[in-house]
Amino acid sequence: MTGSNSGVPENGAAADRDLPADRAFACADCGRRWYYDRRRCPDCDRSAADAASVRLETGAVVATTTVETTPPDVRAPNHLALVRFDEVRLIAQAAAADLSPGDRVRFDGSHRLRDGPDRTDPRLVAAEES
C-alpha cells in the first residue's frame, strides 16, 4: 500500500509547497511527516526541499468548532476540526458539524474552501468503522 499512514511517499518530490488539504510532507530520508511547510525535517534535519508528499488516511479528532463569523470569502458556518493523523496535526474544514473529539475522520470530496482561488480540496468527514 502506498500513500498510507506508514509515511511511504506516493508521488515523489514535493517541489510544489501548495499541497492539497489531504496531503502531508514526508522526509526523503527518515519518512517523518509534517503538514505545515518547514525548511528541514524536524527529526533528521534533512532538507525539506526534496520531501515527498503523502496522502493522509484516517485521523482522530482532538477538538472542533463551528465559526459563525467568517471572513468575507469563507462560507458561514465554517466547521473546523483539529485532527491528529499520527504525528501529523492539522486544522481543516469539516463537511458538517457532527464531529466530536475522539471521532475517526478522513478527507473526502472536492470543495472550494474559499471564494476566489481556482482550486478545490477535500473536507473532513466521519470515517466508516471497519
Add this chain to the structure above:
Amino acid sequence: METEVRVSGVGMTPFEGDSQRPLADLAAAAAEKTLADAGVDPADVDALHFGNALAEALDESAGLANALAAALGLDGASADRVENTSATGASAFHRGVDRVESGTADIALVVGAEKMSAGDTRSVTEAISRLVHPREYAQGVTLPSFGGLAAGAYLDRHDAPREALAAVAAKNHRNAVHNPVAQFRKPIDVEDALDSPVVAAPLRLYDCCPMSDGAAAVVLTRATDEDDAGHPAGPRVAGTASATGTHAVAERPDPLSIDSVRTAGERVFDRAGIAPDDVDVACIHDAFTVLELIELEELGFYDPGNAWVATLDGDTALDGDLPVNPGGGLKARGHPLGATGLSQIVELVWQLRGDLPESRRVDGAETAFAINVAGFGNNSVCTVLRA
C-alpha cells in the same frame, strides 16, 4: 537580575471603536501626555521606538517613526518602527528597555498606536486573517477559530461550565467601568455573555476583544530619584523576556499548551528573580476569554484546570488574591494592536504608583506582571515591574 531602567512617565489616549483622529495624531497625543508626565523635554529624548502593526495593510503611510519624531520635535533622536502583530506594543517597549539598559540611549520614548477603523471591516479582517499560517488561511481559519477550538478543549478537559468563560468577560467589563480610557465602560453579567451571538463555538461575542483605535506611550530612563519638579523616577523594569512558538497552531502537541507563553514566563520570572506568587497585579492578554485562563495556567499562576475555578471564586477580581486585568483587559479596554502591550504597562505603572481612584486601585501593589501575545501564541512578550 533586575534592570536599572525606570518607567518615568506614561500616558495614553482613550481606546475607541471609531476615533475621529488620524493615526499620527493619536500617537502624538499619547507621546505628549507621556513626556509631560515624565517631565522630559522632547529635545532630551534620544531614542524613539514606534509600535504599529497594520498601517500598510490599512492604507496608512510607512515611515511612521520618522514622522512622529519630527512632529514631536525629537531632533536628531534615533527612531525606528517595531512590528510584532498583537504583541507589537510590548516588543517596542522591550526595544526601548534594551536601549536604555545598554546605555545606547539615556531617555527612550516608546509609543504604540493603531487605527483599525482606518480600513473597512473586510480589509481589517483580511489583514488579521493573514497572521495565520498559509495552510490554515486556506481553510478559512481565523484567530477566533483558534479560540473556539481551545475553548471547547478547555471546557471538555476540565469539565468546566460555559459560565467559566463568561465570568472572565463579566469581570473584565466590570473592571473597565471606572477606567476612563476603556472602550467599553458598560458592565455585563454572565447571562449577557452567555446570550450574545456565537462567533466560534463555544466562544460568543462577549468572549472576544473588539477592534480598536488608540495609542499608549512610556518614557524610559535610568533615573533613581524624583526630579526637582517632583516627577518620580518611576517603577523599575525588573525583567523582560519573550519567546516564539509554532506558527501553525495545530502543530502544538496539546491544544491547551502555548509554549511561547510558558517559556517567556519562565524567562521573565527568572530574570526578575521572582515567582508567580510574588505578583500583586497582572495584565493578561485576553484577546479571547479562554486565553486569560490558559495563560494564567501556563505562566504558573494556577495549576492546569484551576484558573476557571479561581475566576468563578473571585480570586482574579479587583479585590481578589491576584487581580487580573484591572483596567478591563483587551476585552473591555480595547485592543488597538500596536498600542495594547504599552497600555498594559501604562495600567500597571498607574497601579504601582497608586495614583488611581479607589474604585479601580489594587491597594499596596508592589510587583506587577504583563503578557502581550502575538497571534494565538506565535510569540509571547512578558514584563515584570517593581514599584
